[in-house]
Amino acid sequence: MEENADTPSRRIADDLRSDIVSGHLSPGGKLPAVRDLAARYGVSRNTAAKAVALLKTDGLITTRYGSGSYVRESHPIRRLGPERYARSKWQVTTVTTYTDDRGDSAATQQQGGQTQDVSLVPADDRTAAVLGIEPGDLVYERARVMTRDGVPTHTMTSYYRQVDVEGTSLVDPRPGIAGRSGGYQILTEQGLPPHEITEDLAARMPTADEVILLDLPAGEPVVELHRVTRTAEGQVIEYARGIHAASRFIWSYTYDIPD
Amino acid sequence: MEENADTPSRRIADDLRSDIVSGHLSPGGKLPAVRDLAARYGVSRNTAAKAVALLKTDGLITTRYGSGSYVRESHPIRRLGPERYARSKWQVTTVTTYTDDRGDSAATQQQGGQTQDVSLVPADDRTAAVLGIEPGDLVYERARVMTRDGVPTHTMTSYYRQVDVEGTSLVDPRPGIAGRSGGYQILTEQGLPPHEITEDLAARMPTADEVILLDLPAGEPVVELHRVTRTAEGQVIEYARGIHAASRFIWSYTYDIPD
DNA sequence: TAGTGGTCTAGACCACTTC
DNA sequence: AAGTGGTCTAGACCACTAA
Structure with missing residues (x-):
């Protein structure tokens, strides 16, 4: 059943892997140095390094330059269902505002685990087609990077027709109102209450930019979501x-079987 | 913005990558041999091989042992929405049966791009919890591997309570009835018409077994779906x-915004 | 300063494909 | 038989971390 290339580097990697999954090496724990592995198995340093590289691309470990290799900590998993868009979560009756302590002059702000950046940009083909405008027409782009416990988890960039949000607090964002899901609140105030959502999901390996932006370990795929x-x-x-x-x-999605 | 390690192997990989994305190397096209790359760039064979390995883990190319490296063909993408479970697709009024030409005695059969394997197995913890039985209780397992154009695309393994499907054609599968989505038809006949579906999706890198089973190129993630x-x-x-x-x-999922 | 990961060279052998 | 990918060795240098 197993079609495993029985090569020294694979064997070392397999040994380390079972140490990890069995718990002999706990998350955050340090792996033996590459030089030590090479000596213990009687192989060249290069071969031992390759074994470690295999585990890295498998996403099992992280390496810190000049420090060592460490068993990757498994992050808490968040379950995403439609309820994350529930009206009760973004529909506010009394607007509570609070001032920005740091008084940033830039449009980019840190607030509650996300950065936000709003700008007016020409629509690309896909955006234009979906919003029902012409490619190149200006749209408001609201780019966010969400973090959790200081770790970036995902990006979310929204596009709005200029006419729909012009003059709202979304365009000239102040903290307290244009936060998480604030877009839906503003659209409702504009007489455009959101009602239905279509989400498309696809998984792939990240680009180099995404690896940096999301601080992705090697071997971690991304899910691209279009809403x-x-x-x-x-x-x-x-x-x-x-x-x-x-x-x-x-x-997570729940739906009735269609006819 | 770019935090790129400017190393020879990276540089070679970048050159090849732009040849691919620009179209100078078309899908299915052959890359220069590692030895040629090494000579052209004046590096060791090892370094050139590393560049090719980088593209491989990025999923951009496939290597064929002893033959060469080739630009990966992009497969046609299928969009999966709730309509794939529509009643009209599996609810049959007149049962049309046809005989199995090859007359396999085994429970595994080839039919219309999928293999099927039915067996009675003890339920694991997760399956038992979902089906509302005790772990270790026997359940019917219907394991399938779907292919398209001869290429395996996904697996789907269903679990049914023994009492729900005992004595049906699903348990003693004959071709023509227990094909694609045949399970829903049988459950309906048993007085258990399906009505609601919950799907959970998660993306991750494949296990070694999955790489073999689905013939996955390096650098291709999998999506694990629980239904x-x-x-x-x-x-x-x-x-x-x-x-x-x-x-x-x-x-693809479409739903109304909840309250 | 010592330890560590990352990379490279030059040469070698093997396994597989193609002809 | 020739060409190709995959792997390995032994030794080297560099960049970074931690004490």
């Missing part, structure tokens, strides 16, 4: 794209 | 687990 939000009348009011570190999420 | 099917009364009638080659699918 289209419509009103009850079917008008598209938001198009959003997000990149999620795969290991930190589970998506 | 729970219930009747209108909320009774769980099927629990299924599937492994999908990520690059061949997009999942």
Whole structure:
């Protein structure tokens, strides 16, 4: 059943792997140095390094330059269901504002585990098609990077038609209102209450940029999520794209069997 | 912005990568031999091989032992929405049967791009919890491997309570009835019409077994899908687990924003 | 300063494919 | 038989971390 290349580097990697999964090496624990592995197994340093590299691309360990190799800590997994968009979570009746302590002049702000950056950009083909405008037309882009416990977990970039959000606090963001899911609140105030969501999901390996942005360990895939939000009348009011570190999420959907 | 290690192997890999994305090397096309790359760049064979290995783990190329390295063909992507479970697709009124030409005696059969294997197995903890039975209780396991154009795309293994399907054609499978989505038809005949589905999705790197089973190229993630099917009364009638080659699918879900 | 991961060279052997 | 990918050795240098 097993079609394993029985090579020294694979054997060393397998030994280390079973040490990890069996718990002999606990998360955060340090692996033997590559030089030590080489000596213990009687192989060259290069071969031992290759074994460690295998575990790295498998996402089992992380290496810290000049420090050592460590068993990767498994991150808490968050389950994402439709309830994360529930009205009760973003619909506010009394607007509570609070001032920004640090008084940033830039549009980028740190607030509650996310950065936010709003700008006016020309729509690309996909965005234009979804929002029902022409490619190149200006749209408001609201780019966010969400973090949890100081670790970046995902990005989410929303696009709005200019006419839909012009003059709102989303365009000139102040803390307290344009936070998480604040977009839906603003669209509701604009007479465009969101009603229906379509989410498309695809998994792939990250680009080099995404590895840096999300601080992804080697061997961690990402899930690319495209979200289209419509009103009850079917008008598209938001198009959003997000990149999620795969290991930190589970998506969950419940629906009736169609006819 | 770019935090790229400027090493020879990276540089070679980058050159090849831009040849691929620019189209100078078309899908299915052959890359220069490692020895040639080494000579052209004036590096050791080892270094050139490392560059090729980088592209391989990125999923951009495939290597064929003893033959060469080739630009990976992009597979057609299938969009998966709830409509794939539509009643009209599996509910049959007139049962059409046809005979198995090859007359296999085994329970494993080839039919229309999928293998099927039915057996009675003890339920693991997760399956038991979902189906509402005790761990170790016997359940019917229906394991399938789906292929498309001769390429395996995903596995899907369903679990049924013994009492729910005993004596049906699912247990003693004959071709023509227990094909794709045949399980729902049988459950309906048993007085347990499926009504609601919950799907959980998670992306991760494949195990060694999955790489072999799905013939996955290096650097291709998988999506693990867990499906729970219930009747209108909320009774769980099927629990299924599937492994999908990520690059061949997009999942799509549409739902109303909850309150 | 000592230890560590990362990378490289030059040469070698093996396994597999293609002809 | 020739070409190719995969792996290995032995030794070297560099960049980074930690004390």
